[in-house]
Amino acid sequence: MAQFVLEPVAVYPLIPRPVAIRSSAVADMAFAAIHPEAGRIDATLPDLGCGLAWGSVYKVRPRIALRCPECGHGVHAKLSPFKLRYFAHDPGRPADCSWLNESLEHHLLKLELATAIRTVGWHAQMEVRAADGTWRADVLAFSADGTRRVAWEAQLSPITHEDIHDRTSRYQAEGIGVCWVGVAERLPWMGVVPSIQVCDPHGERPWTVVDGVAGFDYEDGVWSIVDDLPLITFIRWVLHGQTITHRILPRYRRIWHGDQRRYTRRQTIWTTPRSISSEARHDAMRQRQEAWKQQQEERERQAEQRRQEEAEARRREEERQRAIRQEAERARAEELRRKWAAEAEQRRPRREAELRQQQELDRAAERERLQQEQREQQAARIWWDDLSSTQLEQFRAAVTGSLRKKGLRVEFDSEGPTVENAYGIAIYQRYRRYGVLRPSPASMHRLPSAVPVFVRNAREAQQIIDTEKIDPGRVIHFDLPDGEQLLLL
Ligand SMILES: [Zn+2]
Incomplete structure (x- = not known):
């Protein structure tokens, strides 16, 4: 850390604009080197970060024995056709030095990030390794008071979710903020870790953030991507704490992508504290609504239950009344039957007497008939005699x-x-x-x-x-x- 003198940072127009960096060819290019006396030097800083002039390392005889911070092989200072200062390996370089495998686009994005960081008043160090080797940042931003650090990773090659999570956690474990920067569309890790997608300059348009930053619309209750934010503005907001990473509340993870006219699912976005509180208010409002709705449903359920209970009580009461009526009818019928039986019992002697009388009459009539017949027979016998x-x-x-x-x-x-x-x-x-x-x-x-x-x-x-x-x-x-x-x- 000794080489970082915390003094106002000079803004140095390192990249002539616009520069189209659609090249994916690997370039033997590094912005940092180890100076035999000054230690680490940075080609992107006017004084190389240590009070030395570019002329003290570029095309000097005898050559300064500069070394690659990554592999230790000898490097020499170079100037590109765009007047871009960098270091390149000496002949006989080791094939496995990671800097050799980075594209020109990657180098230029790192350079852009470092330049923007310095423009907003922070220090930027290129290609920084942790002392214990647990991390290696493309660009590490330091606040002027040295209390805050943010790693900016230009991630142009594919990376697994596991790797990107792992590397993010290592930064976070050391209290270092991190932002992954990609250029391709629909990056699989976009929104999984703190990340943005940038677009390189076109015409007068500077480097622009097109994905990863979102604002919360309270009216619609939805996050929507801010897709036309100059990269330098974004970096200023991040470094000044006006824009922070936010883990989206579960119900709002379907976020609106205005320029693509579609929704995408995201877990993490960059946003303002105001949007975060807006989301929280909206969520609270939704929870209140849901609680109210649940209460309403509960009230309706209870009312329905009451209605059913009342209907059941009515049904039971009607059944009871019906049973009472049936019992009364049955009792009345029984009473009638008993009465009739009693009356029949009362009538029986009379009826029997009547019957006996009738039988008596019948017998008398029969006797009379027989007597008559006998009389007639007697009379007839006399008549005929x-x-x-x-x-x-x-x-x-x-x-x-x-x-x-x-x-x-x-x-x-x-x-x-x-x-x-x-x-x-x-x-x-x-x-x-x-x-x-x-x-x-x-x-x-x-x-x-x-x-x-x-x-x-x-x-x-x-x-x-x-x-x-x-x-x-x-x-x-x-x-x-x-x-x-x-x-x-
Ligand atoms: Zn190397």
Whole structure:
């Protein structure tokens, strides 16, 4: 550290602008060398960083024995066609010196970084190694008071995530800030570690940061890339603490890339404390909103639960009421059934009495019917006992004769007197009952009123008419005598 005199840094226009550095060819080029007496010298500083003039090492005879800080091989001072001061290895250089494998573009980017750092008032040292070899910075920036250091790594070749993380951690372990600088688009480590993408000058446009720096838009709640920031401005902001690295809060890691019209995922960006607090406020607001939303959802959930519980209570109450009604109906039906049973029980003796009475009546009626029948039979026997068979023949002949006069041919029922014919003898004409011969007066009620009856004489006719109040027109009688003996006379 002794060689760094902390005095105002002279700004030295080392690179004629613009310089297009699209060359990826490796160049044997270094900006630092070890001077046998002055120690480390820097070709990018007017006094080589140690009070020596360029002329004291460039094209001097005898040659100064300068050595490569990296490999220890001899180097000599050179001037490029663009008047760029640098050191190159002497013939017979070791092939593995890392500086030999760096492109011209890489050298020029390092030079640009160092120049910008010095322009904003900090010291810059090229190609610096840690004493213990744990790190080797392309450009190490020192604050004027020597308290702060920031390593600037021009990373133009591919590097694994593991390597870049590892190297970043080593700087951070020593309290050294770091910024990885790339030129290609869509670098895989962009936003993984503190990093920026730069664009080399075009026309009047200087070196510009096009990726890695972002601002937070509170309105939209999104980070968006600041894509047109002069590199020197960025370096000033970083070294003066106005721009710092920030690990984006998880929900904001989809950041807007305005010039590419797309979102990309990033973890780490360079930004201002103001944007960081804006993000924090937005996050707090979002958390409040989410908490409110959750509360709202919880309230709705509870309300829904209450509604369901009330509906369930209503359902249970309705069920209870229904059960009560059913029980009441059942009890009423049971009561009715009991009442009817009781009434039936009350009615039973009466009904049985009625039944007994009816049966008694029926039996009496049957007795009466039988008595009547017996009476009628008795009467019929007496009625017919008066008549001899001769008298019967005589009577039948009279009837037959009388009806023949009317042109009717009749037959007498061979069964003789029957109860169906009121104990008289049916007279058939062409198989139909035409009338009844000598029915018993006591049984006349057994014949339909239209059936004519035939008797022997007026006395018998009168007897029939008197007994049952029969229409005299129905009764046809002859003049046959009552007694047999009279016939004999
Ligand atoms: Zn070397």
